[in-house]
Amino acid sequence: xxxxxxxxxxxxxxMAAVVPSAxxxxxxxxxxxxxxxxxxxxxxxxxxxxxxxxxxxKLGATLQVYNANNSPTxxxxxxxxxxxxxxxxxxxxQPIESTNLIPLVAKAVKKGIKVVNVDQVMGRSYKTSAxxxxxxSGNVTFDPWQLGTLFGQLAVQACExxxxxPCNIGYLYDxxxxxxxxxxxxxxxAALRKDPHARIVDTGQDFFTPTDGETxxxxxxxxxxxxxxxAGSDQGIEGAxxxxxxxKAVLVGFGxxxxxxxxxxxxxxxGTVAQDPASEGRDGVLTLVNAIRTGLKYPGQNPLDSLPNxxxxxxxxxxxxxxxxxx
Numbered sequence: 001x002x003x004x005x006x007x008x009x010x011x012x013x014x015m016a017a018v019v020p021s022a023x024x025x026x027x028x029x030x031x032x033x034x035x036x037x038x039x040x041x042x043x044x045x046x047x048x049x050x051x052x053x054x055x056x057x058k059l060g061a062t063l064q065v066y067n068a069n070n071s072p073t074x075x076x077x078x079x080x081x082x083x084x085x086x087x088x089x090x091x092x093x094q095p096i097e098s099t100n101l102i103p104l105v106a107k108a109v110k111k112g113i114k115v116v117n118v119d120q121v122m123g124r125s126y127k128t129s130a131x132x133x134x135x136x137s138g139n140v141t142f143d144p145w146q147l148g149t150l151f152g153q154l155a156v157q158a159c160e161x162x163x164x165x166p167c168n169i170g171y172l173y174d175x176x177x178x179x180x181x182x183x184x185x186x187x188x189x190a191a192l193r194k195d196p197h198a199r200i201v202d203t204g205q206d207f208f209t210p211t212d213g214e215t216x217x218x219x220x221x222x223x224x225x226x227x228x229x230x231a232g233s234d235q236g237i238e239g240a241x242x243x244x245x246x247x248k249a250v251l252v253g254f255g256x257x258x259x260x261x262x263x264x265x266x267x268x269x270x271g272t273v274a275q276d277p278a279s280e281g282r283d284g285v286l287t288l289v290n291a292i293r294t295g296l297k298y299p300g301q302n303p304l305d306s307l308p309n310x311x312x313x314x315x316x317x318x319x320x321x322x323x324x325x326x327x
Contacts, residue, residue, distance in 0.1 A: 030061045030089035030292045032285065033082040035075055037096045037120065039067035042208055043235065044255065044277050045094075047325045048119065052092070052281035059289045061089075070175060070207075072097040079104045083111060090114040090137075090288040095122050098179040102133050109135040114291045117141065118284035119277065126183035130300035137291035138298040140284045142275060144183035147304075150273045150312055151184060151254045152191025155231050157314075158250050158270040159198045164228050167198040170220040170249070172213060172232025172240070173205045184254070188231070201227060206236030213239025221245035234260040234272055234327045241268055256313055257327025264318045274311035278324040279303040 034052055038045055049065060056063040066082065068075035075096050082091055083104065091108055095101050098121045105122075108115050116138040123132025127145040131138065159167035171188070173181045192198050202224045204216025213236035221227055227249060230240045234255030240246045241263060253260045256274030263269035280303055287298055304311050308320045 027089050027292055028060060030289060031087045032056060032061050032063045032090045032092065032288060033085070033088055034063055034065045034092045035068065035078050035082065035094060035101075036065055037068055037075065037094050038070050038208065039065050040069075043257070043326045044208065044275070048094075048277035048281035050281070051278040052285045055282045055285040056289075059285065061285070061289055063285070068096060070096060070178075072100055076100055076104070079108075083107055083113070088113055089292045090116070092284050092288055093117045093122060095120045096178060098122060098126075099124060105133055105135045114288060116284050116288040116291065119280050121179050121183065126179070126186070128300065129302040131297075136297070138284075138287035139300040140280050140287060140303065141300070142280075142302055142304050144180055145187045146310075147254060147273060147275070148184035148187025149191050150310060151231070151252070152188035153194075154254075154271045154273060154312055154314075155188070155229065155252045156191060156195045156198060158229060158252050159195050162229075162250050162270070164250065165197045167195065167229055168224065168227050169198060169200045170217065170224065170227040170230045170246075171200045171203045172216060172230065172236035173203060174208050174233050174236065176203075176205055206232060206239060208233065208235050210235055210238035210242065213237065214243045215239070217243040217246050221249075237263070237269065237272070238327055255325070255327065256311060256321060256323055257325050258323035259327030261313060261318055261321050261323045264313055264315055267315065271312065271314040274304060274307055274313060274321060274323075276303045276307075276324045 053063050066078035105115050114137045118140045129141045129143045202220040204220050206213035217240045229250040231252045234253040234257040237251050237253035251269040253272035256272055260272035313321050
């Protein structure tokens with residue numbers, strides 16, 4: 001987890017490298033909008049939004065959340081609504097699809113509204129946390145390719161450590177066609193090539209919930225009883241842990257949730273890769289309010305860069321992680 005002081009220091013350094021825009025406004029109580037991909041019933045988004053609200057209050061801002069409920073079309077409409085809503089000084093985007101909101105960023109900038117992207121990629125590259133879209137005042141995201149690579153490497157480590165030969169993997173997407181899932185799956189496959197005995201034999205979707213994860217795992221195990229490793233986000237792996245048919249499978253997650261860390265500590269999960277949604281929510285609001293008040297644009301920030309072992313959590317180092325979300 002990146003401390004707020006660390007981010008402030010990074011922003012101070014960034015200020016020396018960028019030029020204030022003519023639209024800088026010392027707004028005492030800025031009105032912010034957060035375009036969430038799934039603001040309700042999502043254990044990952046909840047701490048992000050809580051931290052965003054807390055930081056907004058600290059900085060004298062108000063924060064309104066729009067919930068797209070995992071629909072790119074709804075999120076595009078939410079952005080349009082935010083642009084015509086009176087008094088909005090800044091918008092935080094958490095894109096479901098990586099490119100469809102880009103034209104609206106330009107419209108926001110034209111209206112004098114600052115935009116900062118958080119958590120999910122906005123742009124065509126999945127291999128960076130840098131700002132990719134002209135007009136953005138900042139980008140506070142993890143690098144999806146890096147996350148998927150670490151996730152795949154952790155699966156390979158599990159295959160080798162548990163002597164799985166062949167290592168037959170049941171892979172859980174969250175939402176198969178989403179930007180995040182495309183990036184993570186592609187990187188996971190690239191990392192998997194390091195082990196000639198590892199292969200994905202079936203896939204399912206958990207839609208960010210343990211219940212759907214359990215159902216998907218039961219379906220995969222019924223079709224392929226030889227699956228001996230299940231890989232997915234922490235929500236999906238929670239479902240896998242509850243699936244009676246998967247009791248003997250090795251479990252590998254990503255998310256670094258408190259549930260995942262507890263599973264690693266007690267040995268039920270082999271490992272998980274950290275994500276810090278609360279840090280992203282807090283740092284995104286801080287970056288946005290600074291941009292509104294100074295007119296500065298900031299380089300991309302990856303809140304995971306300072307984590308131990310690149311955020312890879314196994315039983316040997318689980319004590320170093322607390323987890324920023326429940327799972």
